[in-house]
Amino acid sequence: MRLTFQKTVDLLNAGHVVAVPTETVYGLAASIGHPQAIENLFTLKGRPKKNPLIVHLAAGDQLERFTKEQPSKQMLLKLIEAFWPGPLTLVLEIIPETLPAIARASLPTAAFRVPEHPLTRELIMQTGPLVMPSANLSGRPSATAPEHVEEDFGLDFPVLDGGKAKRGLESTVIKEREGCWEIIRLGAIEPTAFKPLLGYIPKVATLKAGEAPLCPGQLYRHYSPKAQLVPTLEFAQDLHGAVVGFSDRLYPLGCKLYSLGPSDAPEAVAENLYATLRRLDQENVGQAWLDMRFPNEVQGLWETIAERLLKASQK
Numbered sequence: 094m095r096l097t098f099q100k101t102v103d104l105l106n107a108g109h110v111v112a113v114p115t116e117t118v119y120g121l122a123a124s125i126g127h128p129q130a131i132e133n134l135f136t137l138k139g140r141p142k143k144n145p146l147i148v149h150l151a152a153g154d155q156l157e158r159f160t161k162e163q164p165s166k167q168m169l170l171k172l173i174e175a176f177w178p179g180p181l182t183l184v185l186e187i188i189p190e191t192l193p194a195i196a197r198a199s200l201p202t203a204a205f206r207v208p209e210h211p212l213t214r215e216l217i218m219q220t221g222p223l224v225m226p227s228a229n230l231s232g233r234p235s236a237t238a239p240e241h242v243e244e245d246f247g248l249d250f251p252v253l254d255g256g257k258a259k260r261g262l263e264s265t266v267i268k269e270r271e272g273c274w275e276i277i278r279l280g281a282i283e284p285t286a287f288k289p290l291l292g293y294i295p296k297v298a299t300l301k302a303g304e305a306p307l308c309p310g311q312l313y314r315h316y317s318p319k320a321q322l323v324p325t326l327e328f329a330q331d332l333h334g335a336v337v338g339f340s341d342r343l344y345p346l347g348c349k350l351y352s353l354g355p356s357d358a359p360e361a362v363a364e365n366l367y368a369t370l371r372r373l374d375q376e377n378v379g380q381a382w383l384d385m386r387f388p389n390e391v392q393g394l395w396e397t398i399a400e401r402l403l404k405a406s407q408k
């Protein structure tokens with residue numbers, strides 16, 4: 094069910110769960126003022142309660158009421174100025190009473206971002222901060238269009254239509270550890286984009302022995318279509334079946350291409366990624382070869398795309 098903007102505001106303020114657009118992927122939104130709605134959101138998605146949510150703000154100045162004095166406040170302000178609104182999520186120490194425990198999996202930290210999509214920010218101005226995981230059933234490919242939300246939650250599910258998500262990949266999540274910012278989830282911002290500001294390229298965090306997970310979401314199955322994806326580096330001429338691959342490559346005659354876009358255009362591939370995985374299920378494909386011959390070094394957005402595709406192929 095497609096909603097008007099005003100109806101979306103009214104439903105969220107009354108404690109309902111609604112799907113809303115962002116520039117990365119569609120989100121399943123609930124107001125932080127309605128813990129019961131947040132509880133319902135976990136149930137609807139089938140999301141483990143140990144996986145905390147991102148708090149979405151209308152502007153950077155809404156952050157102050159949640160956070161403790163941060164050791165590196167100057168750098169934090171610079172990151173906010175450079176990347177918000179946009180697909181950067183910051184994990185910060187918070188004042189626990191400011192956020193329902195259910196939203197943050199009872200952690201002493203929480204994740205925050207200011208979306209770039211103007212409709213989303215306008216919405217948050219009317220509702221106050223919203224928690225939003227991606228608007229897909231847990232484990233499935235994320236939703237980048239209203240139709241994807243309806244595929245997972247049914248045609249009657251309330252959705253605010255904001256068009257296709259233009260980035261197509263979730264936000265990059267970063268956290269400071271021992272004075273250094275680390276990437277705890279790869280996303281729509283490339284690691285090199287932080288260099289001018291931080292003076293270094295943040296590392297993709299790896300767990301030290303005995304440490305609690307840095308990004309709980311990384312523990313769970315993700316982005317998977319029903320179709321089994323088989324990562325492939327060689328395409329023999331007699332290979333046949335579905336292929337998730339690139340529009341500028343030739344595949345054996347017996348193969349049907351589900352195109353991610355051109356292999357020299359990572360932004361376009363990112364935008365198409367989840368829609369392509371969902372097409373496999375729409376067409377009842379049981380198995381698809383996955384072209385993992387990424388151009389040159391796997392870096393920049395390709396690193397995120399490769400990570401998503403590899404996760405999607407794990408059952």
Ligand code: TXA
Pocket residue numbers: 115117118119120121144145146147180182184197200202203204225226227228262263264265266277278307308309310311
């Ligand atoms: O682009 C996005 O980030 C989208 C749109 C809707 O904004 N949202 C999204 O949410 O991808 P979700 O719930 O699918 O992913 C949030 C990730 C999870 O991996 C979660 O574990 C991590 O952020 N996270 C949230 N709070 C955290 C915390 N306090 N510490 C570490 N990781 C946290």
Ligand code: MG
Pocket residue numbers: 226227235
């Ligand atoms: Mg997700």
